[in-house]
Amino acid sequence: MDLNYSPEETAFRDEVRAWIGANLPNDLRDKVLSYRELSKDDLLRWHKILAKKGWIAPHWPKEWGGTNWTVVQRYIFEEECGAAGCPLVVPFGVRMCAPVLLRFGTDAQKQRFLPRMYNGDDFWVQGYSEPGAGSDLASLKTRAVREGDHYVVTGQKIWTTLGHYGDWIFCLVRTDPKTEKRQDGISFLLVDMKSPGITVRPIVLLDQSREVNEVFFDDVKVPADNLVHEENKGWTVAKFLLGYERMGTGNIAVCKRELARVKELAARAGLLDDPRFGDRLTRVEVELMALEITNLRFLDQLRGSRPPGAEVSLLKIKGTEIQQTLTELMMQTAGPLAPIFRPVTPDAPFDAFTAALFPRYCNVRKATIYAGSNEIQRNIIAKATLGL
Amino acid sequence: MDFEYSDEQRLLSETLRKFLGTGYSFDARGKIIASPVGFSEDVWAALAEMGILGVPFDAEHGGFGGSTVDMLVVMEALGEALVVEPYLATVGLGGRFVARGGSAAQRARILPALIQGKLKMAFAQTEAEARWDLAHVGTRATKSGDGWVLEGDKRAVLHGGCADQLVVSARTAGSPGGARGISLFLIERNSPGVKLVEYRGLDNLRLADIRLSGVRVGPESLLGAEGAGFALLEEVVDYATVLLCAEAVGAIKYAHDATLDYLKTRRQFGVPIGSFQALQHRMVDILISYEQARSIACLACVKVETADAAERRRVVSAAKIKVADAARHVSQEAVQLHGGMGMTEELKISHTFRRLTMIAQAFGDADHHLARFAAARR
Numbered sequence: 001m002d003l004n005y006s007p008e009e010t011a012f013r014d015e016v017r018a019w020i021g022a023n024l025p026n027d028l029r030d031k032v033l034s035y036r037e038l039s040k041d042d043l044l045r046w047h048k049i050l051a052k053k054g055w056i057a058p059h060w061p062k063e064w065g066g067t068n069w070t071v072v073q074r075y076i077f078e079e080e081c082g083a084a085g086c087p088l089v090v091p092f093g094v095r096m097c098a099p100v101l102l103r104f105g106t107d108a109q110k111q112r113f114l115p116r117m118y119n120g121d122d123f124w125v126q127g128y129s130e131p132g133a134g135s136d137l138a139s140l141k142t143r144a145v146r147e148g149d150h151y152v153v154t155g156q157k158i159w160t161t162l163g164h165y166g167d168w169i170f171c172l173v174r175t176d177p178k179t180e181k182r183q184d185g186i187s188f189l190l191v192d193m194k195s196p197g198i199t200v201r202p203i204v205l206l207d208q209s210r211e212v213n214e215v216f217f218d219d220v221k222v223p224a225d226n227l228v229h230e231e232n233k234g235w236t237v238a239k240f241l242l243g244y245e246r247m248g249t250g251n252i253a254v255c256k257r258e259l260a261r262v263k264e265l266a267a268r269a270g271l272l273d274d275p276r277f278g279d280r281l282t283r284v285e286v287e288l289m290a291l292e293i294t295n296l297r298f299l300d301q302l303r304g305s306r307p308p309g310a311e312v313s314l315l316k317i318k319g320t321e322i323q324q325t326l327t328e329l330m331m332q333t334a335g336p337l338a339p340i341f342r343p344v345t346p347d348a349p350f351d352a353f354t355a356a357l358f359p360r361y362c363n364v365r366k367a368t369i370y371a372g373s374n375e376i377q378r379n380i381i382a383k384a385t386l387g388l
Numbered sequence: 389m390d391f392e393y394s395d396e397q398r399l400l401s402e403t404l405r406k407f408l409g410t411g412y413s414f415d416a417r418g419k420i421i422a423s424p425v426g427f428s429e430d431v432w433a434a435l436a437e438m439g440i441l442g443v444p445f446d447a448e449h450g451g452f453g454g455s456t457v458d459m460l461v462v463m464e465a466l467g468e469a470l471v472v473e474p475y476l477a478t479v480g481l482g483g484r485f486v487a488r489g490g491s492a493a494q495r496a497r498i499l500p501a502l503i504q505g506k507l508k509m510a511f512a513q514t515e516a517e518a519r520w521d522l523a524h525v526g527t528r529a530t531k532s533g534d535g536w537v538l539e540g541d542k543r544a545v546l547h548g549g550c551a552d553q554l555v556v557s558a559r560t561a562g563s564p565g566g567a568r569g570i571s572l573f574l575i576e577r578n579s580p581g582v583k584l585v586e587y588r589g590l591d592n593l594r595l596a597d598i599r600l601s602g603v604r605v606g607p608e609s610l611l612g613a614e615g616a617g618f619a620l621l622e623e624v625v626d627y628a629t630v631l632l633c634a635e636a637v638g639a640i641k642y643a644h645d646a647t648l649d650y651l652k653t654r655r656q657f658g659v660p661i662g663s664f665q666a667l668q669h670r671m672v673d674i675l676i677s678y679e680q681a682r683s684i685a686c687l688a689c690v691k692v693e694t695a696d697a698a699e700r701r702r703v704v705s706a707a708k709i710k711v712a713d714a715a716r717h718v719s720q721e722a723v724q725l726h727g728g729m730g731m732t733e734e735l736k737i738s739h740t741f742r743r744l745t746m747i748a749q750a751f752g753d754a755d756h757h758l759a760r761f762a763a764a765r766r
Contacts, residue, residue, distance in 0.1 A: 001390060001391055001392065001393060001394075001397075001457045001460075001686060001689075001690070002389060002390045002690070003389055003391075003686065003687060003690040003691075004389070004690065004694065005389060006389070009389065072389045263765070272762075272765065272766065273766075275758075275759070275762070278758070278762040278765075279758045279762075282706075282709065282758050282761045282762055282765075283709065283713075283758070285706070285761075286684065286706045286709050286710045286761075287680065287710070289684060289687065289703075289706050289710075290680040290681070290683040290684040290687070290710050291680065291683070292683075293683035293684065293686055293687050294679050294680060294682075294683040296389065296391060297391045297683060297686075300390075300391040300392070314675070314676055314679060317676065318676060318680065375669070378668065378669045378672040378673075379665070379668070379669075381672045381675065382665075382668035382669070382671065382672050385675065386648055386662075386668075386671055386672065386675065387652070388648075388651060388652070388662040388663070388668050388671065
């Protein structure tokens with residue numbers, strides 16, 4: 001066991017840091033660091049910069065554009081991206097759908113979708129949850145009926161993150177409603193969001209942001225070629241993908257940046273000398289120090305091509321709890337100014353950064369709910385790791 | 389970076405666990421703690437025989453030259469078995485003082501004997517009013533000829549009763565609370581003027597109050613430089629704190645395993661109680677506490693050797709905070725989930741509860757280390 005970075009790893013870190021320093025556009029960095037919303041163009045712009053460098057999909061196989069980095073190198077890369085304020089890479093394409101295509105897709109599907117995913121030609125989103133299928137995902141009802149060389153899809157997805165930016169959506173649909181087990185009869189479909197019959201409607205969240213949506217499917221024709229894996233075997237695909245979904249949820253690099261932020265703001269507010277605030281800050285810092293090692297220990301076990309299992313559930317639980325605590329402490333540093341949200345007259349003087357702290361606290365309450373609520377994660381660990 | 393134990397470390401772990409599995413069963417341990425001295429000379433000799441007493445010491449004295457990660461391997465195993473022998477006091481404290489601060493002559497006099505199991509040690513530091521302040525040393529060492537005369541009272545000295553040699557902190561200048569003026573002395577337990585009252589701890593470890601009255605020591609007893617012992621003292625206590633964290637990780641692992649096993653075997657309402665979600669989620673939180681405690685103990689083991697003093701303080705305190713929190717959480721939950729059985733002396737879980745509770749406090753409780761960590765931040 002050696003938790004110090006080797007000279008090669010340190011050199012790699014220097015290389016990544018220098019490259020980000022030279023290539024991360026200032027306006028994007030400023031938006032990230034001041035918690036402003038990123039547009040579709042913003043997100044794709046950064047995606048394309050990384051793609052051009054060859055760093056957009058480190059975990060893909062080499063022949064499709066992967067980097068062959070070690071687990072530690074991948075971690076260093078993420079850490080540097082987090083520290084510098086890079087926009088998060090939207091995970092739905094390269095990090096979630098791509099592993100599915102690589103594992104279950106046909107050669108034609110890989111050829112058709114992976115290069116475009118890599119280059120950021122399409123914006124991918126995820127169509128899993130439904131109004132009646134949240135934690136109980138297998139109860140989903142969106143129907144896909146085979147008619148000749150295509151499926152006709154009817155139903156509704158919900159909580160579709162960035163669905164309003166979506167060009168393509170991967171969906172779980174029910175192709176056989178009569179199976180004994182609900183997990184059977186589900187299929188995994190790729191749907192072009194420009195298809196007639198698709199309506200996207202925003203859902204306003206706790207912080208008044210619009211980042212999630214309802215997506216309605218009304219007799220949407222989807223070519224049968226867009227079925228991934230076998231018909232009615234979509235649950236296997238779904239479970240495989242969920243591990244990858246959880247993997248990115250407790251982003252430690254971002255937490256480290258936010259922790260530094262909290263300290264800065266707390267120092268300015270005179271809170272660092274307050275032992276009560278200080279103790280809460282220390283406890284979250286200590287949890288994060290531990291989680292960083294836990295994360296690396298687990299990632300180390302994931303070397304090779306084994307898909308992530310129950311380990312990531314633990315990382316998700318702890319990472320999201322830390323994220324929430326940090327936003328809470330940060331909101332607290334704003335003190336009596338915390339409620340100020342927007343000026344009534346648009347050109348009035350306005351501290352947009354302080355105004356972002358309370359909404360951010362509100363927004364991050366989602367973290368313990370999405371990608372499988374933390375209670376679901378505990379069920380997974382209880383079953384898969386503990387054998388209960 | 390590399391997160392695996394090396395082959396040697398795995399072998400060390402297997403050898404020690406195999407020995408403890410057969411020679412240190414809960415029943416065997418019960419006989420040991422009921423014996424007059426409260427530990428087993430046979431077990432001690434076996435630990436020496438296996439080289440466990442020599443793990444962190446230089447090969448020139450007969451040790452392995454092992455790292456703190458090697459010690460993590462040892463302490464996890466000792467913690468899991470709730471070993472009551474004076475390992476931490478002898479190897480982690482006394483021996484460490486000699487190895488880090490002793491002269492060549494002192495090292496040659498102490499370490500080979502210690503490694504062979506012929507010499508036990510203890511660290512006499514705590515005084516009545518000191519709480520966790522390491523600089524609160526009121527015991528005085530007054531110059532007399534080319535040596536000193538020591539006067540003072542030390543409290544709750546871990547394994548003081550069985551120690552052959554004591555490391556004693558005493559003041560050659562300054563006043564309690566000041567880091568300057570603290571000196572460290574190597575004193576034979578049987579020296580004239582050393583009076584000792586031994587106690588049994590509720591966690592089944594032994595402790596002693598030690599009165600030093602007119603204890604005369606020569607210049608060969610001084611460990612390190614006169615009046616400048618505090619830095620070494622703090623460094624060694626940090627080291628021992630990390631070992632204690634590693635011991636806790638082992639004990640937490642036992643509590644986790646035993647509780648999980650209980651949830652699977654104990655039946656109520658016609659089903660194993662582990663089928664209830666209210667208990668499953670609590671069991672998962674025990675697992676998370678264990679993994680997090682283990683991670684920070686690993687980090688501290690690595691950093692305690694390589695970091696500068698400021699970073700060392702920060703990481704050691706971080707580890708102690710997390711381990712104290714985890715020890716409290718897991719020990720309390722383990723008893724609760726064992727129900728009435730968890731309350732009984734008959735089960736190892738109650739012994740584990742007591743040991744973890746005392747580990748959470750030893751060398752500074754979470755509150756103390758929260759303050760120390762915050763001080764490092766400013």
